[in-house]
Amino acid sequence: MKNIQINIKHLRSLKKFSQERFAQELGWTRSMVGSYEEGRSEPPIDRLIDISDYFKLPIDILVKNDLSQSKESSFMQIGNQRLLFPISVNDNDEELIEIIPTKASAGYLAGYADPEYIEQLQKIKLPFLPTGTHRAFPIKGDSMLPVKDGAYIVAKFVDDVRDIKDGRTYIVLTKSDGLVYKRVYNQIAEKQTLLLSSDNKTYDPYEVPIQEVLEVWEFTCCINTQEYDEKELKLSSIMTMFRELQVELEAVRKMS
CATH class of the missing domain: 1.10.260.40 (lambda repressor-like DNA-binding domains)
Incomplete structure (x- = not known):
């Protein structure tokens, strides 16, 4: 041995x-x-x-x-045990960003804690990122418009899921669904769940038991692989405005 x-x-x-x-x-x-x-x-x-x-x-x-x-x-703390959490560094001991390729994203659920799987991923360095461990995750579908299918979300690892902030966007790895990118609401104290919501309201929000959650990564930046056209940009502005208005209305409702 x-x-x-x-x-x-x-x-x-x-x-x-x-x-x-x-x-x-x-x-x-x-x-x-x-x-x-x-x-x-x-x-x-x-x-x-x-x-x-x-x-x-x-x-x-x-x-x-x-x-x-x-x-x-x-090492990542899960319950009363710690699991090996692979981190890549360059020759200057600077952390690199592993890129989860689109074709391999389905395999991330099986390989996320495997050093050999992480080692074979392509890596980049983005010097403008804040400190912390980051990975780049591919986005599929239209549930988080205006983030387009094929874009990459660069996200920072969240050490403690209890630190999740309501209404921010996260990459969430769960046992049942694998990788998803959603707007998350912290319900751990009340219900031992996370509420995952899509910005595209044709998709219903749903709850995930905390014991199903394997990893959480907080949005840092988005890398688009396609150009936006003028109509999409206008749609993005409208959606942002309505989202901010909803937050303000909820705040007013709680005060009244």
């Missing part, structure tokens, strides 16, 4: 622990830590459980993956 040898040393270094301090944290001896890191012996299952419990990482991630390129930000 060469990965275990690499991973124990790397996880210890993330904590900036000496071998002695690390041994104290886990209730081991320093010689055990040295033996495992140098590959002179392999940890038995009870030691793997110790590491899994301490770092909140599933044992299969510890055994199957080389974590030596991961950082603290490479």
Whole structure:
């Protein structure tokens, strides 16, 4: 289990622990830590459980993956466990934007947490983006007009779904629907759900149980692959005006 040898040393270094301090944290001896890191012996299952419990990482991630390129930000908290969250960086340790291609977007549900899947994606760097982890997602259909079919939404990873802000747009990955781009309303406190709404009102809003949500990415910018014509731009302005008016009317209704 060469990965275990690499991973124990790397996880210890993330904590900036000496071998002695690390041994104290886990209730081991320093010689055990040295033996495992140098590959002179392999940890038995009870030691793997110790590491899994301490770092909140599933044992299969510890055994199957080389974590030596991961950082603290490479892990995503889900419940009381952390999952490996692949992040690509360039030679200057700057995060790159992975592009989810249109043809492969259906496979994102199966590969979103797989470092090998993320590694093979094309990547770009957009220096004007704010700090944070971003990905570019293809848009299909007309549910979020004026964003056109074939456009890409560049979005920032949301660490905690409870931070979702009502009425903003997000890429949401769910177990049942895969990737969707919607305007989201946070109903976690009241109903343990998110309300997903389309800007094209021919599509009805629907609720998603929070346990169905795998990832959420907040809109940062849109990259259009087609030119707008004059009529579409006018339609966009009208839709924006009505959307803003609806928000104002709802605010007035709550005050009255």
